Every structure is written in structure tokens, then in C-alpha cells.
Amino acid sequence: MAPESEKQGTEAQVPVGTGASEAGSGFESDGARVVDADAGDGRGSAGPWAIAWRRLRRNKVALFSLFVFFVILICCLLAPVWANQVAHTGPNTTHTLEKLHEGSEVKEVVEPSGKAIGPQWFAAGGRFFLGADGHLGRDEMVRLLYGGRSSLFIGIVAALITTLLAVTLGLLSGYYGGFTDTFISRIMDVIWSFPVVLLGIALGIALAVGGLEIGPIHLKSSSLWIPTLIIGVVYTPYMARPLRGEVLAFREKEFIEAAIAQGASDRRIMFLELLPNLLSTIIVFFTLNIANNMLLEATLSYLGAGVQPPSSSWGTMISEGFDALYSQPILTIIPGTAILLTVLSVNVFGDGLRDALDPKSKVRFEARAGTAAEMDNPI
């Protein structure tokens, strides 16, 4: 699965299993067709992406996971709709003294003892669907949806940042080698040498008070971009190193030599020859990184180094719910379950994607060329 903990080696830890430690990739840039049962009629006319798509289509579990993820994503994107049309409140609006009228029954949103109202489902027209969150009486469902937006934003955007940085650094480092490779690799080593969570906490706390000011860029401490940038940067080495390894392998291939011989510039070679061959790895890494990022964000927010209160994310909601763990464990269970479902769906889909793009499964099948055997997952 995705690399959850800290450094445990180099390319051997690559979750993709795309053979970054071995030469070659499943997708030759010369567009060579391969014999593959997924190609359809066995006479090998489909392109590699079509083959991958067909493999993925057959993986019902992965597709279902993708569906679950999209459902969660859409629900979170529709948070303002729920907040305005159903709950009639905002994510940070307190209702400490408010009373809820459900037919003839009147309930206090927050009792004098401090206990908040539990899930009302649709008894109050959708208000406090999942109850209220402790002494402040904020609508838990609204906070869950808005919190999901924060968590997903951070998860996806941080993955984009990681991808951008890792691809750039991996390409430069692997292609040029020499001093460039040494310089970039040492920087990656420094970042990699810190346990991810500790590094994230240190940076998060340092920036939580004063925000971030670099030149014209000024980010407030409450900005979501701060945890996003932190997470995006700390995970960069975990993607850059495997990509560098693949680039090193590709650099020795004939098609690169041919491109050099034809006078192609370094930039063209890196982005038009090498990059397409890395796409499968990048896509899988990107997907799995989303899950990692969401978990790290939850950890940092729980510890006060991520999303700053009163803004909600699933991590801050777990932290807030922890204060009421004995009297209202549901306040911790709800966001925890949301994280579980999202991370699980992303990870399962990512695994399916990796299997679809995994050249090992193609190579193994080629050993039994001519048969119409089922594709085995080599991992």
C-alpha cells in the first residue's frame, strides 16, 4: 500500500511496483504493441492506455471505490447547499442557547450540563442531522461537509504540489546526473531523514502563529495553503526518488540516445520523451498520495499544527470531539469514519489503477502468450 511511515529504503518501497528498480516500463514510447488478452482479439491491436482501461474496467472493486470517492467529493462540494437550504446555518455558527422545536417537543441544542444534542436526522427538517458538536452547538453535519472540503482540498492540492515538485526534481536529477543529481538528492535526503509527522508538526506549529511570508506571498496562519504546502513539500522525496530511479533507467535506453543523436534539446527529451513513460507511475503515485495527505492532514490538525480552529477539517473535528469522548463519542466517530471511507476508497482505487498499469502483470501474461487466461495480480 501507500508508504505511510517514514523512510524505509529507496525504490524497493515504491508502492506502485512498476519495476522502478528494474529497467524498462510497461509503456514503450515507441508505441510498440504488445500481445495481451486485454487487447481484445488476441491479435494485439490496442494501445497501452486502452489496455489499462480495460483492465481497470474489469476491477469492479476499484471502480466501486472510485464511485464512493466521487460520492464523498460531490457531497462535500455541495456543503454550501446543505448549509443554506437544509441546515440554515454556517459551519462556525454557534447555537449555544438555541432551542430546537420538533413538533410539540422543544430541545436545547446545548444543555446546561454542556451536553450537545445528538443526531436528529430529519426530525428538525435536516437541522442538526448529525447533532451538535459540544458546547458551541455547531451543526455537526455542516461542519463535516465543510471539513471534508478542507481535507479533500488539502489532500488533492498537496498531491498536485508533490507531483509537480517530484516530477521536476526527479527529471532533473535523473537526467542530468552528476552535481545536479547529488545536490537534489541530498536535499531530498535531508527532508526524508525527518519523520514525516514530526516534520509536519514542526513546520505547522512554526507557521501557525505568524503565518508565512515569502517575498510578496503572505499567507495568514488560518490559510489552508499553509498545511497544504507543508504536506506537499514533506512528501516530495517519497515520489521524487522513485521517479529519479526510473529516469536513470530510461536515460540509457536507445530511444533517448536516438533523440540525442537527432539533436533534441534537453527540455524536449525530458518532457516529450521521458515524461510520457513516467505517466503511469505518476498517476498511481498521485492517487495514493491523496490518501496519505489526508491522513497526514488529519494528524496535523488533530495536533493543532494543521487547519486552525474554528475552521473545520476532519482532523480538527476529531480533536474537538476528543474533548467529549466519554459523553459523546459520536463526535469523534463521525469524522473518523469519513476519513476511513475516503482514504480506503482512494487506496483501493489506487491499487486497482496500479494493477491496471502494472507492467509486471503484462510481462507475466506474455510468458503465457496465446492463452486467454485471467490476469493475475502479481503483487
Added chain:
Amino acid sequence: MKKLPFFLLVAALAAVLAVGLAACGGGSSTSSPSTSEGGSAESESEGGGGEAEGNEGGTLKGAYTSFPDYMDPQISYTAEGWTAMRPVYIPLLTYKHASGEEGAEIIPGLAKELPKVTNGGKTYTLFLREGLKYSNGEPIKAGDFKYAVERAFLTNSGGSPFYTDIVGAEKFSETKKGGISGIKVNEKTGEIVISLEHPRGTFENELALMFVAPIPQKTPDSDQSAHPIPASGPYYLTKSEPGRGWEYERNPYWAKDNGKQMTEIPSGHVDKIEIEVLRNQSTQVNDVESGKLNWIFDPPPTDRYQEVKEKFEGTQFRTEPTISTYYFWMNQTQEPFNNQKVREAVNYAVDPAALERIYTGQIVGTQQILPPGMPGYEKLELFPHNVKKAKELIAESGIKDKEVTVWTDSESPNNDAGTYYQGVLNEIGLKAELKILNPDNYFTVIGNTSTPNLDTGFADWFEDYPHPNDFLFLLNGENIQSTNNQNFSQTNNPELNKKIDRLAEEQLGPQQEKEYAALDKAFMEEGSWAPYGTRTLALFVSENINLENVIWNPTFETELTSLEFTE
């Protein structure tokens, strides 16, 4: 040659075992439950294990949610610090170790008797008891008191304003050189003569505060929280690890020397006290219930409060009223709170009833500086909750969408109070951002006037002594300091400053109480603070602690010397 690899394997296994044992050892929070032990109060018994013999002896295990601001008598200005250091540092005068009103009575500490006041209230003469020693065996000298007062100024202590009326103190406060000329000592006789610029009605109270507890003159004039200063009281600090905890043992010179003279000060029942910082308040409650901890400083968290109260009230739990004010300060030196209409708007918008709910009934709503129970208190109702009125005042002020930073600490429910307050400010038309800090250094940060965006935030104040000046001095502009500042609002009204100064000189009587009440009203009309409640605290101890005998002092809260194991 074949034996070598085997030998290496054995060595490797032994190393792994040693590391594993070392990792599993230590950590007071996981050590065996504390038990009372045999031995008299004068013996230095070991902690843990053994059978109890009477109520004396044993190791008391306690917990705080946060480390005190300082473990330094001259600098600490929180209830956390004072409770912790109460049995360690004794001033010349001290407060009686008793509950309720009796606990506010001043008795001689290191001084033989109460001071002789002459020269129209401007000269205080005391005599140091003879033969007193610190926990390291050094004799306690009269000059140590003078050094303590000077050190309060050298360290920019938040309590130093109490002593600026001493002749030469103001100059010393500015120059930090030359000593304080108004304190004269005679080491041979132990005489200490303090001369004031003008009479000060609260000076005896202030002599009984820990800020001026004598300490060895070689103590550096910097924060010694990690390097415990030798003690004059029944216990001394054997260890202090900021952020983690501290420990006490009996002062070996207390029974032999100091305690024999200061008979009104209890010697304590336990032999050792171990306090750890345990951030999770629910875990604290669990540990007390299971007996892992014997006492916790903070009341149970709001989430568990009712449950603990219902289950243990009368046996292990009791509530204790305090003379305190919880409030939101507003920095009057910068926008928007330099505008009186904005401050009034905040007072109208903050609803003490909502905050009572947030504190699960542990505060009683109030909207004035002086709390109930304080001389000079007269109930005010200047700002009945009215959000509409608040918005109107904001509109009249001309302030719109101004960004402000709300500060609070992370201790529950102060963090919720801060979140609520931020929502209120946003509701009335400001743009509030919340900053939550670790309680270990919250007051240090907001007490530093150079901290950026110091707009508004949470604070609380508990009585130091039963005199209204103790609260109103917080609003005296002359007491604003660059660090360890207690006037967080940086209120500075020269006319009201003069009234505070004048009243502080006079002995407290009915006329003065009326004037203090009028001052309270005057500051509230200015909207200097947005007070919201007076706190009720709680005492929660383990089953083997004698709850009935635990003393709750109005200033120092739990008297650690009163904690004893049951038979």
C-alpha cells in the same frame, strides 16, 4: 571461530533487551499507583510501596494540565505557579493556611511578627526570625529579602508594580542598578526597614505575596524555572522540568530549624510529591478514579464534570467558589478597540449566559471588573445582551470589516470561549481570526506588548488578596510593562489612574469600598473589559486521600501541605 557469531548474537540480544527495558521503565504516569507509607513526618522515606502508619508519609502523585508560567517565586503570577510554590517559598508575611475568609488573614512568615507601621503609614519595620535556613543549609539573611524585591524588578515581574511605592524602587526599576534605597537591613539583628514614598493600604497584603519571598542572593536574576531555587518552606523542589513536571521532598531544615519557629505553617503530611504535566484532562480524571493519581490541579473537563460530580461529590469531589473574573480584554492602543463604541458593542454582544453554558455551569455570569465577594462589589448591569444594539454601535463607530485577532489558550473550555467570542465579533461586523496558544506560555505571549496583532482575547484574574485594588490595578495605565504585562487592555486613563493610586494609599473602609464600586462602574462605562463570569473550581482527589482535611485557600487554592492519605 564458530563461537564468535554466537557470541555476537547473544550480545545483540542483550543489547535489544537492555534497550527494551530502558524504554519500558520510567514515566510517572505509568508507574505503580501511589501508596501511603510508614514513617514519621521527619523521616525521608522512599516513594512507593510499604504499609501506611497513620496519615503521615508516602508519595503524593498529582497532575497539572499545563506547566506553570514560571517555577520562580519572583516571576510566577498564576494560580498554577502559586499553588505549586506555596509550600516551598515563604515570604516575610504569609497568608494563613486555612479555607475561606480565614485563609485571607495575614500571619508572620519568615518575620517574627507582623510589621510595625509608623511614620504615617510610610515605614514598615520587621525582624527576620533567627536561625532560619534554606534547604541547602545556607542561612536565610535579612538582605535576602531586599534582593528578592530587587529581583522582582530585575526580572520584570508582573508583580513588581506592587512595590514601586518603596523609596528608590521606581528609579531601580528603570536603571536596574544601585539597589533599592528604601529597604534597609541589619544582618546582625535581622531588622528590615522599608520606607515608602507614600502610604499604601495594601502593602501588608503585598508583603505576603510570593514575589518578595527571600531567596539566596547569589540566585541569578533570570528565570530559574528549570533550576529550582533553595527553599525556605516545608518542602523543596528536587526537580523541575518545564513542560513535563516537577517533584518535591521534605526540606531537611524545616523540621530541625524553620518549622520549629513557624508553627502556624503546616509541615505537610506526605514525604514526597510528584507532579506531572498531563495534557489530557479526561486521562487525569481516569487516573484519579483508578488511584494512579491522588490529586489534580484543574477541575474535571466540562465533558466529565457532571459525571464526576454526581459520582464522587462529598467523597472525592467538592466544588470551591473563587473570587475571580473571567473576561475578554481589548487592546485600547490600536484599532478598532481604541474606539469606545466598539468596546461597548462587544459588551452588548457577549452573552454571559452562553458562556455559562460553554463552561457547563462552572462560571456565574457577570459583567463587571470586581467579582462578587470582593469588598467594593456592587452589582452592575450596564450591558444587557443585545446584538442589535451592538451592531448599531459598530455602525456608529465607522469601523467596518476590520480584521482583528482573538487570542485564547488551548485549555478547555477557554478555547471554546475564544471560539464563541470570535463568532460574536464576526456577527457584529468585525473580521476576527482566532489564535489558540499552548497554556504554558499563553500569558507570557499576551503579556508581551511587542507581540504582533495583540487585539483582543481571553484572560482571567483570581484574587491575590481580599482588596479591590488587586483587580483594579490591572487597569492602571502606570502598570503597563513591556513584558509580563498584566494590563492586557493597556487601559490608561490618567484620571482613573490617579483615583486607583489614591485609594491604594488608604486603609480599606466603607467610604473606600464605595469609591472602588464607582471605579468599577467608571471602567465598565468605558468598556475597558468585556467580563463574562466568575469561576467555580473543583477539588477532585483519589479515594485514599482525606477530602475533608484538604484546605482550599482563597488565593493559593489547594494547600498541598493539607493533602494526606487516609488510614
